[in-house]
Amino acid sequence: MKRVFIFSLIYCLLVYIFCLCFVIFQEALPNLLPGMFLAYRLQTALLLFCSLLPSVLVTAYIIAYSTIFNKIEKKPLLRFSSIMMKYFKKIAIAAILGSAFITITNEIFIPVLNSSIDKMEKAPALYAEYIKAANNNLNKKSYDIALQYAEAAQKLYPKSEQTQIIKENCEVFFDTKSVSNTSNDDKTFIYTEESYIPENNATSFDFLQRAMVLFLQEEWINAHYYSMLALSAAEPGSANETDAKILAADSWNKLSEAKVYHNVEEEILYKRKTDAYKMLIAGDIIGSYYAFTELINKSPSDPDIIRYHNIAAHEMAKQYFFFDELPESGLLGSNDNICFYTTNANGSFYVVYIKGTASVQGTGKKIQYLKDLSVYKYTRNGTFEMSFYVPYAKAVSHSLSSFDENTRNYLGLKDKDVSVPLIMLEAADRNTKTYINKPVYTFEKNTDKTAEQMPGFIVLPMDYEDFLLISSVSFNPENMTLFDLFKFVNKAQQYGYSKEVYIQTLCSRIETPLLYLVVFILSAVLGWNYRLMSKTRFRLSWFLYIPVITAIFYCILISITYLLKLINFGLIEILGIYSIPAIIVCFILILIYVSILFVSRKV
Amino acid sequence: MKTFFSLLGVFIGVCLCGAFIGFCTSYLYTHATLLIAGQPVSAVSDGTPLFCFLVSLAASAVFSYIFLVNYTIRYPKNIFAHVFSFIFITLIAWLIVIPFCVKHADKTASRIIEKETSIPSKKYFRPDTDGIFFYSAIYPETNTADGVYIDLNGFTNSKSGVLRIEQAPINKNVAKPFSDLLIKNTLTPPAIVEPLIPLLQIIANNTLTAIKGGWKSWLAFSSIGLAFMSILGLRRLFRWRFLNSVVALIGFLLILGINIVYFAGWDGLITTGVLIPSWLMNCIISCFFFLIGILLAIFRPDPNTENNE
Numbered sequence: 001m002k003r004v005f006i007f008s009l010i011y012c013l014l015v016y017i018f019c020l021c022f023v024i025f026q027e028a029l030p031n032l033l034p035g036m037f038l039a040y041r042l043q044t045a046l047l048l049f050c051s052l053l054p055s056v057l058v059t060a061y062i063i064a065y066s067t068i069f070n071k072i073e074k075k076p077l078l079r080f081s082s083i084m085m086k087y088f089k090k091i092a093i094a095a096i097l098g099s100a101f102i103t104i105t106n107e108i109f110i111p112v113l114n115s116s117i118d119k120m121e122k123a124p125a126l127y128a129e130y131i132k133a134a135n136n137n138l139n140k141k142s143y144d145i146a147l148q149y150a151e152a153a154q155k156l157y158p159k160s161e162q163t164q165i166i167k168e169n170c171e172v173f174f175d176t177k178s179v180s181n182t183s184n185d186d187k188t189f190i191y192t193e194e195s196y197i198p199e200n201n202a203t204s205f206d207f208l209q210r211a212m213v214l215f216l217q218e219e220w221i222n223a224h225y226y227s228m229l230a231l232s233a234a235e236p237g238s239a240n241e242t243d244a245k246i247l248a249a250d251s252w253n254k255l256s257e258a259k260v261y262h263n264v265e266e267e268i269l270y271k272r273k274t275d276a277y278k279m280l281i282a283g284d285i286i287g288s289y290y291a292f293t294e295l296i297n298k299s300p301s302d303p304d305i306i307r308y309h310n311i312a313a314h315e316m317a318k319q320y321f322f323f324d325e326l327p328e329s330g331l332l333g334s335n336d337n338i339c340f341y342t343t344n345a346n347g348s349f350y351v352v353y354i355k356g357t358a359s360v361q362g363t364g365k366k367i368q369y370l371k372d373l374s375v376y377k378y379t380r381n382g383t384f385e386m387s388f389y390v391p392y393a394k395a396v397s398h399s400l401s402s403f404d405e406n407t408r409n410y411l412g413l414k415d416k417d418v419s420v421p422l423i424m425l426e427a428a429d430r431n432t433k434t435y436i437n438k439p440v441y442t443f444e445k446n447t448d449k450t451a452e453q454m455p456g457f458i459v460l461p462m463d464y465e466d467f468l469l470i471s472s473v474s475f476n477p478e479n480m481t482l483f484d485l486f487k488f489v490n491k492a493q494q495y496g497y498s499k500e501v502y503i504q505t506l507c508s509r510i511e512t513p514l515l516y517l518v519v520f521i522l523s524a525v526l527g528w529n530y531r532l533m534s535k536t537r538f539r540l541s542w543f544l545y546i547p548v549i550t551a552i553f554y555c556i557l558i559s560i561t562y563l564l565k566l567i568n569f570g571l572i573e574i575l576g577i578y579s580i581p582a583i584i585v586c587f588i589l590i591l592i593y594v595s596i597l598f599v600s601r602k603v
Numbered sequence: 604m605k606t607f608f609s610l611l612g613v614f615i616g617v618c619l620c621g622a623f624i625g626f627c628t629s630y631l632y633t634h635a636t637l638l639i640a641g642q643p644v645s646a647v648s649d650g651t652p653l654f655c656f657l658v659s660l661a662a663s664a665v666f667s668y669i670f671l672v673n674y675t676i677r678y679p680k681n682i683f684a685h686v687f688s689f690i691f692i693t694l695i696a697w698l699i700v701i702p703f704c705v706k707h708a709d710k711t712a713s714r715i716i717e718k719e720t721s722i723p724s725k726k727y728f729r730p731d732t733d734g735i736f737f738y739s740a741i742y743p744e745t746n747t748a749d750g751v752y753i754d755l756n757g758f759t760n761s762k763s764g765v766l767r768i769e770q771a772p773i774n775k776n777v778a779k780p781f782s783d784l785l786i787k788n789t790l791t792p793p794a795i796v797e798p799l800i801p802l803l804q805i806i807a808n809n810t811l812t813a814i815k816g817g818w819k820s821w822l823a824f825s826s827i828g829l830a831f832m833s834i835l836g837l838r839r840l841f842r843w844r845f846l847n848s849v850v851a852l853i854g855f856l857l858i859l860g861i862n863i864v865y866f867a868g869w870d871g872l873i874t875t876g877v878l879i880p881s882w883l884m885n886c887i888i889s890c891f892f893f894l895i896g897i898l899l900a901i902f903r904p905d906p907n908t909e910n911n912e
Contacts (some may be wrong), residue, residue: 062845066843066845337735337753337755339728339735339737339753340728341726341737349726349739351737351739351751353751353753353763353764353765355764372762372763372764374763374764374765376739376751376765376767378739378740381740382725382738382739382740382741382749382750383739383740383749384739384749384767384769387767389762389763389765391762475728475730475735475788476788493641496726496727496728496737497727497728498640498641498727498783498785498786499640499641500638500640500785500786501640501785501786501788501789504789505789526845529677530843530844530845530848532843533842533906538843539842542841542843542846545846545849548849548853549849552849552852554795555795558793558795558796559796562790562792562793562796563628565789565790566628566631566632566635566790567631569631569634569635569638569786569790570631570634570635573634573638573643573644
């Protein structure tokens with residue numbers, strides 16, 4: 001069997017060199033970044049070779065077998081002789097190895113090569129966009145964002161001079177050490193269901209005690225806050241509730257009283273603190289958040305300010321996400337073009353289109369940032385209800401059990417253990433009160449709904465895992481991994497994708513190794529039938545005809561795969577998802593038949 | 604005698620198998636053209652199965668030559684027996700089988716009603732060349748639909764890239780010959796095959812015209828059968844049987860190719876010059892191959908027989 005492998009190896013190498021020459025002498029290369037030309041050529045040639053690989057291997061196998069069977073000493077005079085059985089073992093191993101190699105090429109090498117070539121082709125345009133964005137941000141003096149873009153551009157083109165210049169400019173104005181030390185955790189505020197109360201499991205009585213202590217210490221703000229906590233935790237009608245109410249009222253009155261200070265600064269600070277706190281209690285989250293942010297920039301070590309700033313930030317993060325959270329360079333480079341629809345319990349459905357997604361490293365996939373999100377809502381009959389568009393959004397994985405009964409019924413998801421995507425649509429600046437980015441709504445003509453009534457988020461009635469899966473689904477199912485394909489096949493129809501097409505792809509992918517097993521064993525049969533005569537040696541001139549043989553087998557294999565696709569569609573119509581086991585059984589029967597065919601060879 | 608019957612058996616076997624495979628393929632293909640995502644398939648129109656069967660039978664009678672020559676390579680016997688059997692089979696194929704099939708296929712074709720393309724189903728994303736269609740509701744009475752169009756190439760200049768469509772007319776023929784774009788995207792023939800389909804169509808049309816033109820035109824056309832028969836002369840070209848089979852296949856494809864080029868009218872190369880009638884061209888080719896065969900038979904022992912020791 002060594003001959004088989006040697007022939008295959010030599011022939012593969014020759015064909016690869018031929019592919020390389022073919023690619024080199026082809027028409028002009030697309031626009032690429034400098035330094036990528038060689039890699040591009042090599043990879044394109046390798047891709048071409050991978051598509052020819054099955055026919056190359058089959059040719060090599062047949063020729064090797066013809067010469068091997070020429071030289072055997074004992075000839076099988078009867079059918080099913082032991083000689084052929086012995087050879088069958090070796091042939092089976094060769095067939096399995098050949099088939100495995102082709103399957104690995106199809107499942108791993110070809111997708112990797114395709115995506116790498118795709119990246120190289122898109123790199124120049126992306127690089128230009130990164131440089132442009134970096135320069136824009138440099139002019140606006142947003143040095144950290146400019147640096148982000150410059151680093152992304154440098155990843156694409158490491159020897160670029162432009163990125164060096166931009167980075168140097170950034171370093172002049174900005175200490176890069178402090179940038180790299182700021183972890184992204186600070187910027188990404190992960191929404192958790194636990195409320196940000198320091199003593200989480202404390203009872204109403206504990207809060208009341210604490211409030212009384214603070215009241216005696218004349219810390220009116222803290223006393224009021226803890227008495228409010230005690231009030232919300234108290235049983236209605238209990239003594240704790242009444243006490244808490246009284247204490248809260250007293251603290252509030254003390255807050256509003258004039259106070260004597262040692263200097264003007266302290267007085268101003270206290271007034272601003274109190275105003276900010278009052279805004280927080282009154283529910284003006286935006287006002288209180290920005291007020292506390294200003295305060296914390298002025299006096300960063302005041303424990304009150306720190307505590308209430310955190311509480312205000314927590315409340316703020318429930319409704320808005322911050323512009324600086326966005327992984328801008330990641331989003332710029334992402335063009336996934338994700339689209340799907342999901343249905344609510346009452347039959348109305350959302351059609352969702354997202355141009356690109358990106359996530360920040362370290363958050364796992366529980367947070368995704370979306371670029372150019374459009375959602376269209378339709379009634380059960382397919383008539384338009386409302387739509388909106390927002391340039392940036394943040395999708396968070398949110399457990400279904402944290403929603404109230406009505407929402408859960410509306411979503412129609414019965415499984416309480418599931419997490420759903422909660423998409424936040426409104427974005428604010430972290431430090432200064434500039435503007436809040438809100439979605440642009442369009443409503444159906446005869447409705448009286450307005451944009452102001454809409455909440456700043458949307459909950460999609462689907463599993464968050466499905467949301468992530470759909471991000472990896474492509475309209476060309478050949479590009480999906482087998483694993484993703486398995487997961488997706490049963491759910492395809494509910495998200496707007498054709499079940500038939502995906503089952504067919506799954507069938508084709510499973511058929512490939514089985515088909516080539518059959519083909520390689522058949523090539524052994526052919527090799528036996530056409531073995532060289534005892535005294536004939538392989539002539540050099542015959543090598544010229546080998547490419548012709550490869551071309552013929554290439555056409556035959558392509559026709560067989562197309563025919564199998566047609567058969568798959570026919571079977572899927574009758575059997576649905578069960579066509580997969582049916583096809584596997586058919587192929588096993590064919591495999592048994594060709595094995596018997598080989599073993600029954602005789603002189 | 605034995606040779607004659609075994610070759611005849613091969614011919615009949617190839618015709619039937621080929622007809623069966625061809626029938627299944629064309630039936631499945633027709634089925635795929637009617638398939639729409641999410642909906643059960645409507646029945647194939649009357650007369651299609653018979654049409655498919657007859658066309659496949661005629662095609663496999665033509666392609667049987669490859670298998671016949673292959674059989675003579677694997678089981679070489681008396682050369683005269685081979686030649687005699689080939690002549691007999693050619694006569695049967697080209698004077699009886701193929702005219703019968705083509706005539707009746709033509710009659711059946713006129714009975715096949717072109718089914719009206721069905722409207723696509725709603726709630727599926729269908730990628731077209733520049734964007735993706737999604738129909739939320741379809742109104743079959745007015746042939747319109749509501750939904751969205753996702754523009755992937757920026758042609759619509761909308762910021763979000765999504766355009767809402769309301770009561771827009773549905774283009775039923777966008778996926779021709781299929782009914783659904785999604786199926787079409789999966790079943791596009793491979794790049795190698797695509798240019799061949801119109802060429803095969805040309806030969807099919809010419810066959811039909813030749814038959815309808817009476818016996819003389821049909822005899823002239825069936826000179827191609829004579830040319831096919833002559834590939835028997837190539838069976839001794841190499842000392843390796845495998846290459847002999849390959850060269851017989853190449854010879855067959857060459858003759859087919861030359862005839863297609865002749866009927867399709869290649870621009871500027873051969874046919875603008877001297878226009879010889881097709882039967883003369885095929886006779887010349889067959890004489891050429893027969894000559895090779897005769898010379899090889901005289902001057903070289905049959906390399907295919909050495910196996911039988």
